[in-house]
Amino acid sequence: MAAVQRLLRASASGGAAAARRRMSTAVAPEQTPAAAAFPFAAAAGRARRRMAEERNVQWVFLGCPGVGKGTYASRLSRLLGVPHIATGDLVRDELASSGPLSVQLAEIVNQGKLVSDEIIINLLSKRLKKGEEQGESGFILDGFPRTVKQAEILDGVTDIDMVVNLKLREDVLVEKCLGRRICGQCGKNFNLACIDVKGENGLPPIYMAPLLPPNNCMSKLITRADDTEEVVRNRLQIYNDMSQPVEGFYRQQGKLLEFDLPGGIPESWPKLLHVLNLEDQEEMKLATA
Ligand SMILES: Nc1ncnc2c1ncn2[C@@H]1O[C@H](COP(=O)(O)OP(=O)(O)O)[C@@H](O)[C@H]1O
Secondary structure (H helix, E strand, O other): OOHHHHHHHHHHOOHHHHHHOOOOOOOOHHHOHHHHHOHHHHHHHHHHHHHHHOOOOEEEEEOOOOOOHHHHHHHHHHHHOOOEEEHHHHHHHHHHOOOOOHHHHHHHHHOOOOOOHHHHHHHHHHHHHHHHHOOOOOEEEEOOOOOHHHHHHHHHHOOOOEEEEEEOOHHHHHHHHHHEEEEOOOOOEEEOOOEEEOOEOOEOOEEEOOEOOOHHHHOOEEOOOOOOHHHHHHHHHHHHHHHHHHHHHHHHOOOEEEEEOOOOHHHHHHHHHHHOOOHHHHHHHHHHO
């Protein structure tokens, strides 16, 4: 059975414990041949598994720019009570702080290029440390790892339970990026694009209603400097070159859950909850709201 399915089954059978979504690692390390040969490895494996059982989920969201990683990762983070950590947000916060890195970062980000592994790991470490000090447990990472090197580094420091790979056709991704807006006052994200493409060449039709801002945000909408058509196409190319291999990295580990978005939030969210075995969780949350 695929590791992701094992993880999902484990979480589904968690009952009330699922409220905190404590997860165990997919493969018990003490069952591996290496662990059988070296008893200390089995002990380390047990310790690592015990740690995993005592914490909240550690998930990663992968997917091209504009696919909706932020939307679904933040919804799941609210549902599961774990922080949603988007490295793109960390970079934008650093840019806005006008700190020593900001001029260098602005140039890289506005061209759609990747920030160096060193800078991004530094920003992420600081964010994780702050969270740890505040008692956070678990996370949903969005936008990290984006290179195999980053994935290897992450693997060296912690166990990732599951990786959700969101997928959408490329013409839709470009339209969605061009429609993105942020309210300069409240910081909420909206999308003015109305996606309505016919099914062709074996691809299904897809409809995504715009996510319109309320009247009081309308006059304060900002477009990200890296959401121009030229930069979006560059980011998509960079994703294909640098980040797609990360999918293979996790596929090999049996942790990748592929998810084709069937439409906008009303169509996709229930389906995502279903494949993640989280429908009961949402019902429980709605009932107690
Ligand atoms: N893990 C990362 N590695 C390198 N650069 C990153 C990483 N995460 C974010 N960035 C930088 O921040 C920019 C914005 O990231 P993000 O908001 O995640 O964009 P996207 O909409 O392309 O998913 C990226 O184009 C890149 O310059």
